[in-house]
Amino acid sequence: MKDSEKEIISTLKYVSHMKPEFRLSEIKNYITCDMSVEQIYSTIRPFLYELGIDASPEGEDFRIKLAPSATAMELTEEEIKKSELFFMSAVVSAKLQTIIEQYISKKTAKKWDDPLVLDRIRKAVVGQKNAYWKEGSSRKISYEKGYNVLGYLAYQFPVYFVQFQHMLYGMAQAGILKTRMRILDVGTGPGTVPLAIADFYKRLEGRKADIYSVELYDENIEAFNSIVPQYVSDPITLHEPIRSDVREIKPEILPENIDLMVFSNVLNEIKDITTEQKADMVLKLAQRLASDGSILVIEPADRANSVELRRLSIALRGAGLGIYAPCSFIWGAGCSLEECWSFEQKQDITPTLLMRKLAECDEPYRYVNTDIKYSYFIVRKDSLTKECYKVPPRARFARFSKMGTHKDKRINVVCSLMSSDLGDEKYSLYKLCDGTSRKAVYAVLPWHNVTEDNSLIKRAKYGEVLEIYNVLVNYNKEKDAFNLLLSKGSTVSRIGEERDD
Template identity: 45%
Template sequence: MSERGSVEGPLTVDDAGRERQLAFFKKPEVPDYIQSLVESYIGKKTAKSRDDPVVLDRMRNAILAQKSRYWKEKRVSYRKAYQVLGYLAYHAPVYLVQFEHILWQVINQGLAKPRMRILDLGTGPGIVPLAVIDLLGRIGSGSAEVYAVEQSEEHLEAYNALVPAAAAAQGSRVQVHKPIRADIGALEAGDLPDRIDLMVFSNVLNELRHLDTDRRADLVAGLAERLAPDGTIVVVEPADLANSTAMRQTVRAIADRGLTVYSPCSFIRGTACNPARCWAFEQKGDIRPTRLMERLAAGKDGYRFMNVDIKYSSALLRKDTKTQHAYRVPPGAKFAPLSHLRRHLDRKINVVAALMSGNLGDNRTKVYKICDGTPAGPTYAVVPATLRGTNRDALEGLPYGEIVRLYEVLVRFNRDHGAYNLVVLPGTRIEPIGCPGGEESETRST
């Protein structure tokens, strides 16, 4: 292997490894060895059987209390044992598969290295490290050194019981370092290892309620000093309106401090966006409930303890100027900026924008958030229930952040939501930028 600091190409995955990971995403579930580690930890922590009714009932109460506090205060404390056990039962399964999706995105976009130094800030019981261990073990490629920071003693106890054991179970691909006990809000860059290839803030920045947007951005930008020159920062937050929009504002502020937003935002017009109303998130396929989740859901109101859907808001940032899409709207191209839609009400126009969500509507009326980086209000591409033909599914399955040309869409204004709808018609033409056409066809478009 080459020495750290030398130039390495991106991590590559052979066909067999890729097929295994894609099969996992088709029917995602927490692997048996991780479920067994969690069950074993709960048994040791409580000194009771994993099926003990008292243990299950206390975990249910902890989960209900966490959910109640979250919706009231948008934060949760994990200082007591059953709070952490509830987290492992209810939140951790979704977060594990969720981060595998994100790490797979990093790999597919050529941002991962054959050997990576990964730092998980606010690691909790180690869900991000567990996802790294599981994915690298499944694809049979790459290796990693994992560092972590966590303040909660209860979380650290769970981390030390789960993460090293999982790494050992999957071979020697991942080296796990002893986690650093610290408050990430008070960290200095010098407290951390250097030349980090992947720095992760997963469901963490939203919990720093004592810090405003600028101070959160200062924190991330300061810690980015420990990032390798070609390293990547991952920011992930829940998909609800408050946390999602707050994350976009924080990411925008981080970019103002000299980092580059790699994805999903594409500033295709070279302008700074206004993230105040940017509610954008990804949705992936539901996971299969864990054995523990099914036991918790076996009693009354069992649905309260089922958590299987994956929705999250995320962003990747870089110290260099690398971005997912280098595309910029060519001079003279006849595409209306989204900030000018008020001039085109009830008219058919051409636009080019990034796709910032999956279908937010239903199977009849499909709704997709789009953005072109101009400081516009919320804008959606709408496929009406009455539309038939190929345009009905033209936006379905396109990657998050994909840039799309929309020709001859009808501009409407939704007064109830203060948003613009670009209605897809039978004669609308929809082209991802990867399609043939280029600048020449764009400059001729009317």
């Protein structure tokens, strides 16, 4: 920090302790350097969050006052309405699409939609997809070349951008976000998570976020510095990315009291590292987490990454962190399922103009990516869980660990819904979990058996705890799994709801 910056920050601290509210121009009388109000504001802006100070424009000046203490974020009706409208036809905003297109033009020294540029981006997209599906040591996903980053911005970015906003919205509704947030994005790439946060906060009023990020590749950092600052607005304080390998981050270089730590689609890309080593890495960084902060890990929904994600969450639980969501241990027992493939699914996004341009070729399906499917977990240092329900003593529900003893019988169960509909037009299929499973358990609802009493399963949210009555237990030998068949006499209800016996 320059001497002039130190003087301004020191003066700001002094005046803010003397006056609860004042205009920024007033501190010009206390400093020796000759600077305009705008120049002073540019100097102090990166430090406002840390200082606990808010600055709001007031003509050609700024009104300075001490910030209120952080409280749990409660969305207003208007904020909920704006978010719901966005998700109904989610798309990367026109402004952000233009910023990305301009970056491509700057990076390639050609128009972003030049046929040669588009063809090279297509090759980068195909190369990344091929590398992604490889296994073992041959699987290497890298962003060391410029066109790799452009391929990511064209193909993966739009989905991940909207996907993360779904997570933010859910966490805000659950009450685990704050009115003032310090956020760390580990493996930020070209800034997908900060951009998603900025977009989400544009629909909120009076909320603040202080964003730090970590990234290894120079090409990603270059893209970040060219794109993100242009899109992030005043409610958010953005810090330049910390250049580091995720595996080698030293906790002491990170800020303290982080409210939200994010690993978005990054841990699966680290090769030659075990689940236990990943857990150790997350635990090391968790030293900087606030006592009531959350760690969010998101991965793609394919079987391999989803299963690995669940194993990581269990490893972190064994190391002392509590799982907030989506898993619920309603019987108070630890999960023993070896392979849990569970994911969330949301409405498709609208493709960007860049994506549509890439699709103007002989194989358009290769370059259109609009599906939102992802696996995630949230862990915390405290014991808070999204679903607090515990099965009461002597409750008349069968544990999933005992399914083998109930084969071909009708039973009642209480469990979490762990997928959207995985079936087809004739049969709806849902993954279920009660925290005791030794084999996968699914609910099967034939279309001709749908009734008002059992149709809730088609509307319930991912991770929600349900009571399911009068289902027939079938064993699927081919899949080594149990199916719970819902008939017209079956009922589905939320825990605690009254039902007619």
